[in-house]
Amino acid sequence: MRIWRFVAVVAGVLAAGCAHSTDSTADASSSRYLERLEADARAGCSSVGARINALIARGQFAEAEVLIAEATAGGLISQPQAAEKLQKIAQLSTKVGQLSASLQRAKDFPSQLKDHTLFEVKQMLENKNFSLATEAQLKMVKKLLEDPERVMEKMGTVR
Secondary structure, eight states: OHHHHHHHHHHHHHHHOOOOOOOOOOOOHHHHHHHHHHHHTTTTOHHHHHHHHHHHOOOOHHHHHHHHHHHHHHTSSSHHHHHHHHHHOOOTTGGGGGGGGGHTSTTTTOOOGOOOOOHHHHHHHHTOOOSSSOHHHHHHHHHHHOOHHHHHEEEEEOO
């Protein structure tokens, strides 16, 4: 009877997200998912970390922040891991309209995206939704939101 319990527990743990097999025919979204799983494995194979990453990937930032707070308080993830995930959430929830005015004056800047976040811009690119802006404009906005300081340095405008 004890052996069956042990087998059930091991099967449950393995099914919880610590398997890291890759399929050679995996598409781009699957490979990104596997990369996140491998990053979690390097961070200690935390199923909490995997759940947080899944929430972030779906754009459920409030739920992810709550889970990060609870996991940090419970000692399930470290402070540096929590800070990294919160930084990622902050970056993904940055709106285009929050960019500095000098960046928004760039040639062909899509001002119609000012109320959209980096997460939404990435979704538009992934889904090839160019109804609000061209692919080039979406890529430019994505680059500006991901690293505005670097772009400012290239332009010669330092804050």
